[in-house]
Amino acid sequence: xxxxxxxxxxxxxxxxAGISAESGLPTFRAEDGLWAxxxxxxxxxxxxxxxxxxxxxxxxxxxxxxxxRAQPNPAHFALAALEARLxxxxxxxxxxxxxxxxxxxxxxxLHMHGELAKSxxxxxxxxxxxxxxxxxxxxxxxxxxxxxGRLRPHIVFFGETPLEMERIQRELxxxxxxxxxxxxxxxxxxxxxxxxxxxxxxxxxYVGPEAPLNAExxxxxxxxxxxxxxxxxxxxx
Ligand code: APR
Numbered sequence: 001x002x003x004x005x006x007x008x009x010x011x012x013x014x015x016x017a018g019i020s021a022e023s024g025l026p027t028f029r030a031e032d033g034l035w036a037x038x039x040x041x042x043x044x045x046x047x048x049x050x051x052x053x054x055x056x057x058x059x060x061x062x063x064x065x066x067x068x069r070a071q072p073n074p075a076h077f078a079l080a081a082l083e084a085r086l087x088x089x090x091x092x093x094x095x096x097x098x099x100x101x102x103x104x105x106x107x108x109x110l111h112m113h114g115e116l117a118k119s120x121x122x123x124x125x126x127x128x129x130x131x132x133x134x135x136x137x138x139x140x141x142x143x144x145x146x147x148x149g150r151l152r153p154h155i156v157f158f159g160e161t162p163l164e165m166e167r168i169q170r171e172l173x174x175x176x177x178x179x180x181x182x183x184x185x186x187x188x189x190x191x192x193x194x195x196x197x198x199x200x201x202x203x204x205x206y207v208g209p210e211a212p213l214n215a216e217x218x219x220x221x222x223x224x225x226x227x228x229x230x231x232x233x234x235x236x237x
Pocket of ligand 1: 015016017018019021022027028029030033095096113181182183184185186187207208209210211212224225226227
């Protein structure tokens with residue numbers, strides 16, 4: 001089936017780890033997921049950073065390496081092709097920190113949970129994140145900011161505020177169609193976005209192999225793998 005997009009439609013796409021699953025990157029909450037092998041409180045909280053920055057860098061260096069080795073899959077390319085068709089009427093908001101959307105050609109994109117390919121000062125010194133793809137085998141390899149703070153992964157830890165929330169709220173309020181791909185609906189505020197879109201009267205469609213926790217909020221749930229569904233959904237099959 002094909003998603004009908006009218007000339008007046010503005011499309012807001014939210015992606016999660018599931019869109020990168022067919023690129024070989026693990027999701028979080030599957031049996032063999034990232035949180036099955038690591039404890040959030042050890043690697044993805046401000047307290048973990050303060051207590052053991054070496055362990056945090058070990059985890060994110062492993063994830064950086066995995067993302068660098070992965071390739072975009074047909075789902076990423078389908079969204080990039082949809083952007084070529086819709087232009088500024090499309091925005092992709094990803095929870096993912098890999099750069100597979102960018103490498104597939106998406107430019108109208110924002111990373112609400114940060115980016116693996118960037119690091120930033122651990123202090124609120126005001127300096128912006130820097131491009132950084134290095135893998136740190138030990139803490140003494142990790143550079144410092146000019147202010148003296150140590151560089152940390154540019155990742156939104158649990159308990160921290162997601163990025164670009166004002167822009168997300170504006171874009172959701174203007175959206176007439178919201179497509180959600182490959183996210184379990186376990187984490188907020190992202191799991192609320194579908195409710196915000198419905199309040200604005202948008203159509204809400206979910207794509208993934210299993211219904212998300214917030215399935216009741218979707219006007220349509222299309223069960224399947226993103227790499228197989230999206231090209232046909234956008235009429236690119
Ligand atoms: N195509 C589409 N969806 C898929 C595929 C696939 N090939 N394979 C798995 N999925 C779905 C799963 O069914 C699941 O619903 O992807 C979803 C992944 O869910 P999670 O592992 O919970 O990942 P996500 O929802 O992105 O997590 C949100 O939680 O841990 C934090 O910050 C982290 O951004 C992450 C956030």
